[in-house]
Amino acid sequence: MKKTAPFPDALKNAKKSNWLNQVEFDLANEDWLDLSFEIALRVYSKIKADGKSKKWLAEQLGCSPQYVGKMLKGKENLTLQTITKLEHVLGINLITLATPTQEFKLDLDVKPNVPNIGNLTMDSQRQELTEAESYTDYQSYQFAS
Numbered sequence: 001m002k003k004t005a006p007f008p009d010a011l012k013n014a015k016k017s018n019w020l021n022q023v024e025f026d027l028a029n030e031d032w033l034d035l036s037f038e039i040a041l042r043v044y045s046k047i048k049a050d051g052k053s054k055k056w057l058a059e060q061l062g063c064s065p066q067y068v069g070k071m072l073k074g075k076e077n078l079t080l081q082t083i084t085k086l087e088h089v090l091g092i093n094l095i096t097l098a099t100p101t102q103e104f105k106l107d108l109d110v111k112p113n114v115p116n117i118g119n120l121t122m123d124s125q126r127q128e129l130t131e132a133e134s135y136t137d138y139q140s141y142q143f144a145s
Contacts, residue, residue, distance in 0.1 A: 037074030039083065039094050044072050046090045060089040 026033060047057055054072065058065040061082075070076050078086075087094050 032077060033075060036076055036078060039078065039086070040072045040074035040076075042092065042094060043086055043090065046092055050090075057089065061085050 043057075047053070054068045055065050058068045061068070071078065071082075083094050086092075
């Protein structure tokens with residue numbers, strides 16, 4: 001019978017591949033990883049278009065070139081502070097938010113959680129709510145005495 005040679009100690013103690021852990025991480029964090037990659041791509045494109053280097057960007061941001069390299073891989077969870085610094089240094093807009101002045105309209109297909117007021121029934125309250133133009137009008141209706 002043929003004997004198999006024992007595994008060398010180096011192979012016995014070798015770290016198992018963590019590709020499954022990486023896939024699980026990527027799936028669980030897909031949303032911010034996609035944004036991080038888009039930001040990295042825009043930053044990299046801008047510094048190349050301007051003829052700048054990663055070292056230059058690191059000096060401007062006050063961080064190490066290694067951290068810039070890590071950011072440009074698109075897998076770094078960037079803080080708002082870092083994103084804002086990148087925007088100022090590069091003169092580009094990386095994140096755009098909706099304006100806070102947009103009004104939210106009341107969805108009348110959903111029954112509002114409004115208690116009966118006096119002799120008003122839910123149907124009569126709903127009729128009055130139908131006449132309300134916005135959520136603000138609904139709030140003033142709800143808390144009017």
